[in-house]
Amino acid sequence: MNVSLRQLEYFVAIMDEGSFSRAAELLHVTQPGLSHQFQALERALGVRLIERTPRRPRLTPAGRAVMPHARAALAAGARVESTAHRVVAEVEAELYVATMYSHSVGIFPDALRSWRLTHSGIRVRLFEHRRSATMTAAMVDGQADIAIGPRPDHWDGYVRSLGFERFTVVTAEDDPVAAGRHTISLVELADREWVHFTPDSGLSDILDAACARAGFTPAVSIRTEQASSALRLAAAGMGPALVPENNLPPHFTGRTAFPVPPVDREITAYSRTPPDDLGEAFVTAIANRLLAVP
Known part of the structure:
Protein backbone atom coordinates (compact mmCIF):
# COMPACT_ATOMS: atom_id res chain seq x y z
CA MET A 1 0.00 0.00 0.00
CA ALA A 89 18.67 27.91 10.05
CA GLU A 90 21.44 26.47 12.25
CA VAL A 91 19.31 25.60 15.26
CA GLU A 92 20.00 22.31 17.03
CA ALA A 93 22.27 21.19 14.17
CA GLU A 94 25.32 18.95 14.44
CA LEU A 95 28.14 18.80 11.92
CA TYR A 96 30.19 15.60 11.54
CA VAL A 97 33.79 16.34 10.56
CA ALA A 98 36.59 13.86 9.80
CA THR A 99 40.17 15.06 10.20
CA MET A 100 43.72 14.08 11.10
CA TYR A 101 45.03 14.01 14.67
CA SER A 102 47.56 16.77 13.96
CA HIS A 103 44.85 19.00 12.42
CA SER A 104 42.55 18.63 15.41
CA VAL A 105 45.41 19.94 17.58
CA GLY A 106 46.93 22.50 15.24
CA ILE A 107 44.16 23.92 13.06
CA PHE A 108 40.84 23.32 14.74
CA PRO A 109 41.09 25.11 18.11
CA ASP A 110 41.51 28.61 16.65
CA ALA A 111 39.14 27.90 13.77
CA LEU A 112 36.44 26.60 16.12
CA ARG A 113 36.89 29.61 18.39
CA SER A 114 36.01 31.98 15.54
CA TRP A 115 33.30 29.59 14.29
CA ARG A 116 31.53 29.65 17.66
CA LEU A 117 31.22 33.42 17.57
CA THR A 118 28.71 33.18 14.71
CA HIS A 119 27.48 29.59 15.04
CA SER A 120 27.07 29.11 18.79
CA GLY A 121 24.14 26.72 18.37
CA ILE A 122 26.01 24.24 16.19
CA ARG A 123 27.62 21.16 17.66
CA VAL A 124 30.68 19.71 15.92
CA ARG A 125 31.69 16.08 16.24
CA LEU A 126 35.25 15.19 15.21
CA PHE A 127 36.34 11.82 13.84
CA GLU A 128 40.15 11.75 14.08
CA HIS A 129 42.41 9.60 11.92
CA ARG A 130 46.13 8.77 11.85
CA ARG A 131 46.42 8.40 8.09
CA SER A 132 44.75 10.24 5.26
CA ALA A 133 44.01 6.96 3.46
CA THR A 134 41.92 5.63 6.34
CA MET A 135 40.09 8.96 6.56
CA THR A 136 39.30 8.84 2.84
CA ALA A 137 37.98 5.29 3.21
CA ALA A 138 35.82 6.40 6.13
CA MET A 139 34.40 9.24 4.04
CA VAL A 140 33.52 6.79 1.28
CA ASP A 141 31.55 4.86 3.91
CA GLY A 142 29.70 8.02 4.96
CA GLN A 143 31.34 8.63 8.34
CA ALA A 144 31.18 12.44 8.24
CA ASP A 145 29.61 15.35 6.41
CA ILE A 146 32.96 16.89 5.50
CA ALA A 147 36.62 15.90 5.77
CA ILE A 148 39.49 18.30 6.49
CA GLY A 149 42.89 16.91 5.58
CA PRO A 150 45.48 16.25 2.90
CA ARG A 151 44.25 16.11 -0.69
CA PRO A 152 42.74 12.63 -1.21
CA ASP A 153 43.86 10.38 -4.05
CA HIS A 154 41.34 9.65 -6.79
CA TRP A 155 38.41 11.44 -5.14
CA ASP A 156 35.38 11.88 -7.41
CA GLY A 157 33.36 14.19 -5.18
CA TYR A 158 33.70 17.74 -3.91
CA VAL A 159 37.26 18.94 -3.12
CA ARG A 160 38.31 22.45 -2.12
CA SER A 161 41.89 23.51 -1.44
CA LEU A 162 42.11 25.47 1.83
CA GLY A 163 45.79 26.37 1.82
CA PHE A 164 49.05 24.88 3.06
CA GLU A 165 50.47 24.15 6.49
CA ARG A 166 54.23 24.45 6.84
CA PHE A 167 56.48 22.22 8.90
CA THR A 168 59.23 23.21 11.29
CA VAL A 169 62.19 21.40 12.81
CA VAL A 170 62.04 21.22 16.60
CA THR A 171 65.00 20.57 18.89
CA ALA A 172 65.80 20.95 22.57
CA GLU A 173 66.47 24.47 23.83
CA ASP A 174 70.15 23.65 24.49
CA ASP A 175 70.71 22.06 21.07
CA PRO A 176 73.46 24.19 19.46
CA VAL A 177 72.60 23.30 15.86
CA ALA A 178 69.41 25.45 15.85
CA ALA A 179 70.62 28.22 18.15
CA GLY A 180 69.66 31.64 16.81
CA ARG A 181 68.58 30.31 13.43
CA HIS A 182 65.37 30.85 11.48
CA THR A 183 66.10 28.15 8.89
CA ILE A 184 68.11 24.95 8.81
CA SER A 185 69.14 22.50 6.11
CA LEU A 186 68.01 18.97 6.90
CA VAL A 187 71.33 17.60 5.69
CA GLU A 188 72.90 19.20 8.78
CA LEU A 189 70.85 16.74 10.83
CA ALA A 190 71.68 13.65 8.77
CA ASP A 191 73.77 12.10 11.54
CA ARG A 192 71.22 12.70 14.27
CA GLU A 193 68.68 10.29 15.74
CA TRP A 194 65.18 11.68 15.16
CA VAL A 195 61.93 11.68 17.03
CA HIS A 196 60.07 9.76 14.33
CA PHE A 197 56.47 8.68 13.89
CA THR A 198 54.86 5.27 13.84
CA PRO A 199 54.42 3.89 10.31
CA ASP A 200 50.63 4.22 10.56
CA SER A 201 50.97 7.99 11.01
CA GLY A 202 50.82 10.21 7.93
CA LEU A 203 53.57 12.35 9.50
CA SER A 204 55.98 9.43 9.14
CA ASP A 205 55.78 9.62 5.35
CA ILE A 206 56.40 13.37 5.38
CA LEU A 207 59.59 13.10 7.46
CA ASP A 208 60.93 10.20 5.37
CA ALA A 209 60.23 12.04 2.11
CA ALA A 210 61.84 15.27 3.32
CA CYS A 211 64.97 13.47 4.50
CA ALA A 212 65.13 11.47 1.27
CA ARG A 213 65.15 14.72 -0.71
CA ALA A 214 68.07 15.81 1.48
CA GLY A 215 69.90 12.57 0.66
CA PHE A 216 69.61 10.51 3.83
CA THR A 217 67.39 8.16 5.80
CA PRO A 218 66.64 9.40 9.31
CA ALA A 219 67.90 7.30 12.19
CA VAL A 220 65.28 6.79 14.89
CA SER A 221 65.58 7.65 18.55
CA ILE A 222 61.94 7.06 19.42
CA ARG A 223 58.63 6.76 17.58
CA THR A 224 55.31 8.33 18.52
CA GLU A 225 51.88 8.58 16.94
CA GLN A 226 51.16 12.27 17.35
CA ALA A 227 52.88 15.57 16.60
CA SER A 228 52.05 16.95 20.05
CA SER A 229 54.03 14.09 21.64
CA ALA A 230 56.89 14.55 19.16
CA LEU A 231 57.15 18.21 20.19
CA ARG A 232 57.57 17.36 23.86
CA LEU A 233 60.03 14.56 23.15
CA ALA A 234 62.17 16.78 20.92
CA ALA A 235 62.14 19.56 23.54
CA ALA A 236 63.27 16.97 26.11
CA GLY A 237 66.36 16.21 24.02
CA MET A 238 65.32 12.96 22.36
CA GLY A 239 66.35 14.29 18.94
CA PRO A 240 65.01 16.63 16.28
CA ALA A 241 61.41 16.34 15.09
CA LEU A 242 59.60 17.62 12.01
CA VAL A 243 56.09 18.78 12.87
CA PRO A 244 53.40 21.13 11.56
CA GLU A 245 54.11 24.66 12.78
CA ASN A 246 50.48 25.05 13.84
CA ASN A 247 51.01 22.35 16.48
CA LEU A 248 53.48 24.50 18.41
CA PRO A 249 51.97 25.48 21.78
CA PRO A 250 52.27 29.01 23.15
CA HIS A 251 55.54 29.66 24.99
CA PHE A 252 57.18 26.54 23.57
CA THR A 253 60.49 25.94 25.37
CA GLY A 254 62.36 24.17 22.58
CA ARG A 255 64.05 25.64 19.52
CA THR A 256 62.45 25.80 16.08
CA ALA A 257 63.78 26.43 12.59
CA PHE A 258 62.17 26.05 9.18
CA PRO A 259 63.73 23.36 6.99
CA VAL A 260 65.44 24.27 3.72
CA PRO A 261 64.05 23.43 1.24
CA PRO A 262 60.63 24.12 2.81
CA VAL A 263 58.32 21.28 3.80
CA ASP A 264 54.59 21.89 3.58
CA ARG A 265 51.35 20.00 3.11
CA GLU A 266 48.20 21.03 1.25
CA ILE A 267 45.02 20.97 3.30
CA THR A 268 41.70 20.37 1.58
CA ALA A 269 38.04 19.98 2.42
CA TYR A 270 36.26 17.15 0.68
CA SER A 271 32.94 15.37 0.76
CA ARG A 272 30.80 13.07 -1.35
CA THR A 273 28.62 15.96 -2.51
CA PRO A 274 29.06 19.74 -2.28
CA PRO A 275 28.42 20.87 1.31
CA ASP A 276 25.30 22.81 2.26
CA ASP A 277 25.48 26.36 3.60
CA LEU A 278 26.38 25.14 7.09
CA GLY A 279 29.19 22.92 5.84
CA GLU A 280 30.50 25.62 3.51
CA ALA A 281 30.63 28.11 6.39
CA PHE A 282 32.66 25.63 8.43
CA VAL A 283 35.07 25.01 5.55
CA THR A 284 35.56 28.76 5.17
CA ALA A 285 36.40 29.06 8.88
CA ILE A 286 39.14 26.45 8.47
CA ALA A 287 40.46 28.20 5.35
CA ASN A 288 40.59 31.52 7.20
CA ARG A 289 42.59 29.86 9.99
CA LEU A 290 45.17 28.57 7.52
CA LEU A 291 45.41 31.90 5.72
CA ALA A 292 45.92 33.70 9.04
CA VAL A 293 49.15 31.80 9.70
CA PRO A 294 52.09 34.06 8.71
Whole structure:
Protein backbone atom coordinates (compact mmCIF):
# COMPACT_ATOMS: atom_id res chain seq x y z
CA MET A 1 0.00 0.00 0.00
CA ASN A 2 1.47 3.35 -1.08
CA VAL A 3 -0.17 6.35 0.56
CA SER A 4 1.47 9.76 0.22
CA LEU A 5 1.14 12.85 2.37
CA ARG A 6 -0.01 14.72 -0.72
CA GLN A 7 -2.97 12.32 -1.13
CA LEU A 8 -3.89 12.77 2.52
CA GLU A 9 -3.63 16.53 2.06
CA TYR A 10 -6.11 16.33 -0.82
CA PHE A 11 -8.50 14.24 1.28
CA VAL A 12 -8.45 16.72 4.18
CA ALA A 13 -8.77 19.73 1.86
CA ILE A 14 -11.82 18.25 0.09
CA MET A 15 -13.66 17.89 3.36
CA ASP A 16 -12.48 21.22 4.82
CA GLU A 17 -13.43 23.17 1.68
CA GLY A 18 -16.64 21.24 1.09
CA SER A 19 -16.00 20.56 -2.60
CA PHE A 20 -13.45 19.10 -5.00
CA SER A 21 -13.25 22.32 -7.01
CA ARG A 22 -12.52 24.59 -4.04
CA ALA A 23 -9.94 22.11 -2.70
CA ALA A 24 -8.20 22.09 -6.09
CA GLU A 25 -8.21 25.89 -6.15
CA LEU A 26 -6.77 26.06 -2.63
CA LEU A 27 -3.98 23.63 -3.45
CA HIS A 28 -3.25 25.15 -6.87
CA VAL A 29 -3.87 21.93 -8.77
CA THR A 30 -6.36 20.98 -11.45
CA GLN A 31 -9.60 19.36 -10.35
CA PRO A 32 -9.01 16.27 -12.54
CA GLY A 33 -5.56 15.92 -11.01
CA LEU A 34 -6.93 16.18 -7.49
CA SER A 35 -9.72 13.68 -8.25
CA HIS A 36 -7.21 11.26 -9.75
CA GLN A 37 -4.99 11.35 -6.65
CA PHE A 38 -7.94 11.00 -4.30
CA GLN A 39 -9.19 7.96 -6.19
CA ALA A 40 -5.69 6.50 -5.98
CA LEU A 41 -5.85 6.99 -2.20
CA GLU A 42 -9.16 5.11 -1.97
CA ARG A 43 -7.76 2.30 -4.11
CA ALA A 44 -4.66 2.07 -1.94
CA LEU A 45 -6.75 1.87 1.25
CA GLY A 46 -9.36 -0.41 -0.29
CA VAL A 47 -12.28 1.63 1.08
CA ARG A 48 -14.51 4.53 0.06
CA LEU A 49 -13.71 7.61 2.11
CA ILE A 50 -16.20 10.13 0.73
CA GLU A 51 -19.78 9.93 -0.47
CA ARG A 52 -20.65 12.61 -3.01
CA THR A 53 -23.97 14.32 -2.33
CA PRO A 54 -25.68 17.21 -4.19
CA ARG A 55 -24.73 19.75 -1.53
CA ARG A 56 -21.24 18.70 -0.38
CA PRO A 57 -19.20 15.53 0.07
CA ARG A 58 -19.72 13.63 3.30
CA LEU A 59 -17.48 11.16 5.04
CA THR A 60 -18.28 7.47 4.95
CA PRO A 61 -17.78 5.49 8.17
CA ALA A 62 -14.35 4.51 6.87
CA GLY A 63 -13.65 8.14 6.04
CA ARG A 64 -14.56 9.24 9.56
CA ALA A 65 -12.17 6.61 10.97
CA VAL A 66 -9.33 7.63 8.66
CA MET A 67 -9.68 11.41 8.92
CA PRO A 68 -8.06 11.88 12.39
CA HIS A 69 -5.09 9.81 11.30
CA ALA A 70 -4.81 11.79 8.07
CA ARG A 71 -4.70 15.04 10.02
CA ALA A 72 -2.14 13.58 12.44
CA ALA A 73 0.06 12.44 9.56
CA LEU A 74 -0.04 15.90 7.99
CA ALA A 75 0.84 17.48 11.33
CA ALA A 76 3.76 15.08 11.73
CA GLY A 77 4.93 15.91 8.22
CA ALA A 78 4.81 19.60 9.07
CA ARG A 79 6.95 18.96 12.14
CA VAL A 80 9.52 17.13 10.03
CA GLU A 81 9.66 20.07 7.62
CA SER A 82 9.93 22.53 10.50
CA THR A 83 12.81 20.57 12.03
CA ALA A 84 14.62 20.52 8.70
CA HIS A 85 14.18 24.26 8.38
CA ARG A 86 15.57 24.77 11.87
CA VAL A 87 18.65 22.76 10.91
CA VAL A 88 19.12 24.89 7.82
CA ALA A 89 18.67 27.91 10.05
CA GLU A 90 21.44 26.47 12.25
CA VAL A 91 19.31 25.60 15.26
CA GLU A 92 20.00 22.31 17.03
CA ALA A 93 22.27 21.19 14.17
CA GLU A 94 25.32 18.95 14.44
CA LEU A 95 28.14 18.80 11.92
CA TYR A 96 30.19 15.60 11.54
CA VAL A 97 33.79 16.34 10.56
CA ALA A 98 36.59 13.86 9.80
CA THR A 99 40.17 15.06 10.20
CA MET A 100 43.72 14.08 11.10
CA TYR A 101 45.03 14.01 14.67
CA SER A 102 47.56 16.77 13.96
CA HIS A 103 44.85 19.00 12.42
CA SER A 104 42.55 18.63 15.41
CA VAL A 105 45.41 19.94 17.58
CA GLY A 106 46.93 22.50 15.24
CA ILE A 107 44.16 23.92 13.06
CA PHE A 108 40.84 23.32 14.74
CA PRO A 109 41.09 25.11 18.11
CA ASP A 110 41.51 28.61 16.65
CA ALA A 111 39.14 27.90 13.77
CA LEU A 112 36.44 26.60 16.12
CA ARG A 113 36.89 29.61 18.39
CA SER A 114 36.01 31.98 15.54
CA TRP A 115 33.30 29.59 14.29
CA ARG A 116 31.53 29.65 17.66
CA LEU A 117 31.22 33.42 17.57
CA THR A 118 28.71 33.18 14.71
CA HIS A 119 27.48 29.59 15.04
CA SER A 120 27.07 29.11 18.79
CA GLY A 121 24.14 26.72 18.37
CA ILE A 122 26.01 24.24 16.19
CA ARG A 123 27.62 21.16 17.66
CA VAL A 124 30.68 19.71 15.92
CA ARG A 125 31.69 16.08 16.24
CA LEU A 126 35.25 15.19 15.21
CA PHE A 127 36.34 11.82 13.84
CA GLU A 128 40.15 11.75 14.08
CA HIS A 129 42.41 9.60 11.92
CA ARG A 130 46.13 8.77 11.85
CA ARG A 131 46.42 8.40 8.09
CA SER A 132 44.75 10.24 5.26
CA ALA A 133 44.01 6.96 3.46
CA THR A 134 41.92 5.63 6.34
CA MET A 135 40.09 8.96 6.56
CA THR A 136 39.30 8.84 2.84
CA ALA A 137 37.98 5.29 3.21
CA ALA A 138 35.82 6.40 6.13
CA MET A 139 34.40 9.24 4.04
CA VAL A 140 33.52 6.79 1.28
CA ASP A 141 31.55 4.86 3.91
CA GLY A 142 29.70 8.02 4.96
CA GLN A 143 31.34 8.63 8.34
CA ALA A 144 31.18 12.44 8.24
CA ASP A 145 29.61 15.35 6.41
CA ILE A 146 32.96 16.89 5.50
CA ALA A 147 36.62 15.90 5.77
CA ILE A 148 39.49 18.30 6.49
CA GLY A 149 42.89 16.91 5.58
CA PRO A 150 45.48 16.25 2.90
CA ARG A 151 44.25 16.11 -0.69
CA PRO A 152 42.74 12.63 -1.21
CA ASP A 153 43.86 10.38 -4.05
CA HIS A 154 41.34 9.65 -6.79
CA TRP A 155 38.41 11.44 -5.14
CA ASP A 156 35.38 11.88 -7.41
CA GLY A 157 33.36 14.19 -5.18
CA TYR A 158 33.70 17.74 -3.91
CA VAL A 159 37.26 18.94 -3.12
CA ARG A 160 38.31 22.45 -2.12
CA SER A 161 41.89 23.51 -1.44
CA LEU A 162 42.11 25.47 1.83
CA GLY A 163 45.79 26.37 1.82
CA PHE A 164 49.05 24.88 3.06
CA GLU A 165 50.47 24.15 6.49
CA ARG A 166 54.23 24.45 6.84
CA PHE A 167 56.48 22.22 8.90
CA THR A 168 59.23 23.21 11.29
CA VAL A 169 62.19 21.40 12.81
CA VAL A 170 62.04 21.22 16.60
CA THR A 171 65.00 20.57 18.89
CA ALA A 172 65.80 20.95 22.57
CA GLU A 173 66.47 24.47 23.83
CA ASP A 174 70.15 23.65 24.49
CA ASP A 175 70.71 22.06 21.07
CA PRO A 176 73.46 24.19 19.46
CA VAL A 177 72.60 23.30 15.86
CA ALA A 178 69.41 25.45 15.85
CA ALA A 179 70.62 28.22 18.15
CA GLY A 180 69.66 31.64 16.81
CA ARG A 181 68.58 30.31 13.43
CA HIS A 182 65.37 30.85 11.48
CA THR A 183 66.10 28.15 8.89
CA ILE A 184 68.11 24.95 8.81
CA SER A 185 69.14 22.50 6.11
CA LEU A 186 68.01 18.97 6.90
CA VAL A 187 71.33 17.60 5.69
CA GLU A 188 72.90 19.20 8.78
CA LEU A 189 70.85 16.74 10.83
CA ALA A 190 71.68 13.65 8.77
CA ASP A 191 73.77 12.10 11.54
CA ARG A 192 71.22 12.70 14.27
CA GLU A 193 68.68 10.29 15.74
CA TRP A 194 65.18 11.68 15.16
CA VAL A 195 61.93 11.68 17.03
CA HIS A 196 60.07 9.76 14.33
CA PHE A 197 56.47 8.68 13.89
CA THR A 198 54.86 5.27 13.84
CA PRO A 199 54.42 3.89 10.31
CA ASP A 200 50.63 4.22 10.56
CA SER A 201 50.97 7.99 11.01
CA GLY A 202 50.82 10.21 7.93
CA LEU A 203 53.57 12.35 9.50
CA SER A 204 55.98 9.43 9.14
CA ASP A 205 55.78 9.62 5.35
CA ILE A 206 56.40 13.37 5.38
CA LEU A 207 59.59 13.10 7.46
CA ASP A 208 60.93 10.20 5.37
CA ALA A 209 60.23 12.04 2.11
CA ALA A 210 61.84 15.27 3.32
CA CYS A 211 64.97 13.47 4.50
CA ALA A 212 65.13 11.47 1.27
CA ARG A 213 65.15 14.72 -0.71
CA ALA A 214 68.07 15.81 1.48
CA GLY A 215 69.90 12.57 0.66
CA PHE A 216 69.61 10.51 3.83
CA THR A 217 67.39 8.16 5.80
CA PRO A 218 66.64 9.40 9.31
CA ALA A 219 67.90 7.30 12.19
CA VAL A 220 65.28 6.79 14.89
CA SER A 221 65.58 7.65 18.55
CA ILE A 222 61.94 7.06 19.42
CA ARG A 223 58.63 6.76 17.58
CA THR A 224 55.31 8.33 18.52
CA GLU A 225 51.88 8.58 16.94
CA GLN A 226 51.16 12.27 17.35
CA ALA A 227 52.88 15.57 16.60
CA SER A 228 52.05 16.95 20.05
CA SER A 229 54.03 14.09 21.64
CA ALA A 230 56.89 14.55 19.16
CA LEU A 231 57.15 18.21 20.19
CA ARG A 232 57.57 17.36 23.86
CA LEU A 233 60.03 14.56 23.15
CA ALA A 234 62.17 16.78 20.92
CA ALA A 235 62.14 19.56 23.54
CA ALA A 236 63.27 16.97 26.11
CA GLY A 237 66.36 16.21 24.02
CA MET A 238 65.32 12.96 22.36
CA GLY A 239 66.35 14.29 18.94
CA PRO A 240 65.01 16.63 16.28
CA ALA A 241 61.41 16.34 15.09
CA LEU A 242 59.60 17.62 12.01
CA VAL A 243 56.09 18.78 12.87
CA PRO A 244 53.40 21.13 11.56
CA GLU A 245 54.11 24.66 12.78
CA ASN A 246 50.48 25.05 13.84
CA ASN A 247 51.01 22.35 16.48
CA LEU A 248 53.48 24.50 18.41
CA PRO A 249 51.97 25.48 21.78
CA PRO A 250 52.27 29.01 23.15
CA HIS A 251 55.54 29.66 24.99
CA PHE A 252 57.18 26.54 23.57
CA THR A 253 60.49 25.94 25.37
CA GLY A 254 62.36 24.17 22.58
CA ARG A 255 64.05 25.64 19.52
CA THR A 256 62.45 25.80 16.08
CA ALA A 257 63.78 26.43 12.59
CA PHE A 258 62.17 26.05 9.18
CA PRO A 259 63.73 23.36 6.99
CA VAL A 260 65.44 24.27 3.72
CA PRO A 261 64.05 23.43 1.24
CA PRO A 262 60.63 24.12 2.81
CA VAL A 263 58.32 21.28 3.80
CA ASP A 264 54.59 21.89 3.58
CA ARG A 265 51.35 20.00 3.11
CA GLU A 266 48.20 21.03 1.25
CA ILE A 267 45.02 20.97 3.30
CA THR A 268 41.70 20.37 1.58
CA ALA A 269 38.04 19.98 2.42
CA TYR A 270 36.26 17.15 0.68
CA SER A 271 32.94 15.37 0.76
CA ARG A 272 30.80 13.07 -1.35
CA THR A 273 28.62 15.96 -2.51
CA PRO A 274 29.06 19.74 -2.28
CA PRO A 275 28.42 20.87 1.31
CA ASP A 276 25.30 22.81 2.26
CA ASP A 277 25.48 26.36 3.60
CA LEU A 278 26.38 25.14 7.09
CA GLY A 279 29.19 22.92 5.84
CA GLU A 280 30.50 25.62 3.51
CA ALA A 281 30.63 28.11 6.39
CA PHE A 282 32.66 25.63 8.43
CA VAL A 283 35.07 25.01 5.55
CA THR A 284 35.56 28.76 5.17
CA ALA A 285 36.40 29.06 8.88
CA ILE A 286 39.14 26.45 8.47
CA ALA A 287 40.46 28.20 5.35
CA ASN A 288 40.59 31.52 7.20
CA ARG A 289 42.59 29.86 9.99
CA LEU A 290 45.17 28.57 7.52
CA LEU A 291 45.41 31.90 5.72
CA ALA A 292 45.92 33.70 9.04
CA VAL A 293 49.15 31.80 9.70
CA PRO A 294 52.09 34.06 8.71
